[in-house]
Amino acid sequence: MTYKLNKILFIVFIVTCLIIYSISLIKTRDKSAISINNGSITLNTAASTNPSSPDLLSDDSTVYDYYGSALTNYYYKYYMYLGGYDLVWVYPTETDDDFDLYLYSDSSYSTCVASSQFDGQTMDWVVYRPSVNSYMYPETYTYTGTGNAYIEAESGEFITVGISYSRYLGSAEAGELYEVSLSSSTTYTVKLEVPTDANFDLYVFKLNSGSATEYDGHSSTNSGLGTTEYVTFTPSYSDTYAIVVIRVSGSGNGILGINTDSISIYTPSSSTSWQVGTVYDILWGCTGSISYVDIQLYKDDSYYSTIASDVSNLGYYSWSIPSTLPSGSTYRIKIIDHDNSATCAYSSYFSITPKTPVIPGFFWGYIILGLVLGIAMIFALVRQRQDFRILFY
Numbered sequence: 001m002t003y004k005l006n007k008i009l010f011i012v013f014i015v016t017c018l019i020i021y022s023i024s025l026i027k028t029r030d031k032s033a034i035s036i037n038n039g040s041i042t043l044n045t046a047a048s049t050n051p052s053s054p055d056l057l058s059d060d061s062t063v064y065d066y067y068g069s070a071l072t073n074y075y076y077k078y079y080m081y082l083g084g085y086d087l088v089w090v091y092p093t094e095t096d097d098d099f100d101l102y103l104y105s106d107s108s109y110s111t112c113v114a115s116s117q118f119d120g121q122t123m124d125w126v127v128y129r130p131s132v133n134s135y136m137y138p139e140t141y142t143y144t145g146t147g148n149a150y151i152e153a154e155s156g157e158f159i160t161v162g163i164s165y166s167r168y169l170g171s172a173e174a175g176e177l178y179e180v181s182l183s184s185s186t187t188y189t190v191k192l193e194v195p196t197d198a199n200f201d202l203y204v205f206k207l208n209s210g211s212a213t214e215y216d217g218h219s220s221t222n223s224g225l226g227t228t229e230y231v232t233f234t235p236s237y238s239d240t241y242a243i244v245v246i247r248v249s250g251s252g253n254g255i256l257g258i259n260t261d262s263i264s265i266y267t268p269s270s271s272t273s274w275q276v277g278t279v280y281d282i283l284w285g286c287t288g289s290i291s292y293v294d295i296q297l298y299k300d301d302s303y304y305s306t307i308a309s310d311v312s313n314l315g316y317y318s319w320s321i322p323s324t325l326p327s328g329s330t331y332r333i334k335i336i337d338h339d340n341s342a343t344c345a346y347s348s349y350f351s352i353t354p355k356t357p358v359i360p361g362f363f364w365g366y367i368i369l370g371l372v373l374g375i376a377m378i379f380a381l382v383r384q385r386q387d388f389r390i391l392f393y
Contacts, residue, residue: 131210195252261288
């Protein structure tokens with residue numbers, strides 16, 4: 001009897017441990033979903049292959065879907081609002097899968113307004129700017145392979161120039177969409193700081209309402225891990241622009257910021273003439289968040305030499321002009337943001353001239369002494385001549 005009781009208690013103990021462990025896994029998974037997403041993760045056993053019954057995507061909520069058949073369409077719907085931008089993306093979890101993405105404006109999936117067909121295990125994504133409040137209809141096509149994938153639709157987060165934003169990107173949150181109002185009269189620098197073990201790409205563009213066609217598009221897609229991405233440009237339009245951050249590999253928090261970085265050179269100016277072998281101050285001013293600069297010399301609009309590299313942005317630099325520098329009137333100074341070469345400025349043309357010979361101080365003493373002696377001799381001669389005339393008469 002005691003043996004059976006102990007056996008029953010042992011079995012109850014094992015079952016209880018398994019239940020507690022399972023609950024802990026669920027909680028851990030839920031916490032992980034919250035930590036890596038701005039929204040949440042929804043687990044879906046199988047995506048819909050019925051266009052009459054598409055799966056509903058919620059704003060900024062990642063769905064972990066299963067695509068069980070190759071060369072098959074899987075259907076979704078997502079509500080978009082007039083005025084903003086919306087991003088839809090799909091990312092396969094297996095290296096040999098290739099899933100394409102399409103966006104339709106009608107429930108019959110006949111009018112395609114955007115598509116993405118990147119090769120291989122690459123995230124496919126589209127951005128659309130709706131002209132009305134309505135459902136839109138994403139579709140995934142399993143071009144190669146079957147298996148799981150993350151899919152998400154999200155509206156853009158409106159951001160402000162001069163403020164930094166930190167967002168996590170990983171396999172389950174592989175894209176972020178921002179919106180920002182820009183002016184065509186201002187030059188902007190969009191900066192994305194990438195985690196050291198990750199590779200993120202940066203895209204900036206404008207869409208017209210009811211379109212996915214890019215206008216005034218710019219991008220920065222460096223391939224190195226931890227490489228900061230920059231886009232510096234002057235918008236062609238005063239409008240709301242879309243900024244898209246795409247995860248290529250790795251994970252971590254990307255820090256996005258927009259600044260009106262600019263450089264203005266005050267000296268030298270068009271009236272400047274500097275002599276070789278002399279020290280002069282190069283003067284400039286900056287706006288934005290420029291920490292270090294490079295200073296270069298140009299002649300006849302071509303690079304000539306580097307004056308200084310990676311120096312603090314103090315607004316001045318004392319330049320000792322080499323005595324071997326040729327004379328000329330077509331020199332220019334170029335100052336560059338050391339971290340973003342797209343932000344730079346050129347001075348006006350200025351002149352470099354030979355150094356004027358300097359007469360030593362002691363030599364001036366000899367000259368003055370010579371002048372004094374010369375004048376004294378002239379007076380002496382005049383006086384002698386007058387005395388001679390008096391004696392003659």
